[in-house]
Amino acid sequence: MQLNLRYLTLGTTDGTLIALGIVTATRGLASLHLTLAAAVAGVLSSALSNAFGAYIAESVIADQELTEYARHLMVPSLSATRIGRASQSRTYAYTATMALFVLVGAMVPLLPIALLGSGIFARALVVVASLVTLFCLGAYAGVRIKKNVFTMGLRTSLVGMIVWGLAWAIGEVLAGA
Numbered sequence: 417m418q419l420n421l422r423y424l425t426l427g428t429t430d431g432t433l434i435a436l437g438i439v440t441a442t443r444g445l446a447s448l449h450l451t452l453a454a455a456v457a458g459v460l461s462s463a464l465s466n467a468f469g470a471y472i473a474e475s476v477i478a479d480q481e482l483t484e485y486a487r488h489l490m491v492p493s494l495s496a497t498r499i500g501r502a503s504q505s506r507t508y509a510y511t512a513t514m515a516l517f518v519l520v521g522a523m524v525p526l527l528p529i530a531l532l533g534s535g536i537f538a539r540a541l542v543v544v545a546s547l548v549t550l551f552c553l554g555a556y557a558g559v560r561i562k563k564n565v566f567t568m569g570l571r572t573s574l575v576g577m578i579v580w581g582l583a584w585a586i587g588e589v590l591a592g593a
Contacts, residue, residue, distance in 0.1 A: 421560055423470060423514040427463075428553055429572070431521025433579045434462050436546045439525050439539070440583035444591055448534045452526070459522040467515035474507040524549045543580055550576040 438455040446454070482494045482503055494500045525542045532538035554572025558565040 420510055420513055421557065423510055424517050425553060425557055427466060427514045427517025428521035429550065429575070430462055430466060431459055431518040432524050432546050432549055433521075433576060434458050434518075435522040435525040436542065436576065437579050437583040439529055439542055440580055441587040441590070443534065443539060443587055445587060448529065451534065452530060455522070455526055455529075459518065459526075463515045463518035463522075466518050467511050470514040471507060471511040474510045478503040478507050521549070546580070547573045547576045 435455050435458070438458050439451060442451040442454060482500055485499065486492065486494045495504075525546050528538045528541040528545060532541070551569040551573040553569075555565045555569035557563075557572070558568030
């Protein structure tokens, strides 16, 4: 089964942006342990939420397709057939892909902080690694859909810059409160 670009992109982007936002917003507000705990809790919640959403969406689409195929074949159901089982397997694979890539994306901003602490170098590395990851993800999508690779990469990393800026501003406001 070919890797689903939709869930790779959604999951990796979501995991990277959530962890980047939490790590950025909590700088100077919380201990390293609290920052990591908040980030891990946020990322796990997102992975489960996204997996559940992917499962529901894929299940509905698969059920609609199987119902339509069964109608054309003039049979009551295809769920117990090889086609039905393959459809269910695809739904499970997409669900797992979504959750896995949220976790993979989150590793980009979390690893520098976990390994190097919360110093300025680690936090700068978080931002740079996140933006590079997002750029590469957008560029990969550009290659897959035959669009301008640089433009797609830049557009994706721009979202990361926006999240970083908003999280930084939130951290500043909360630090002054």
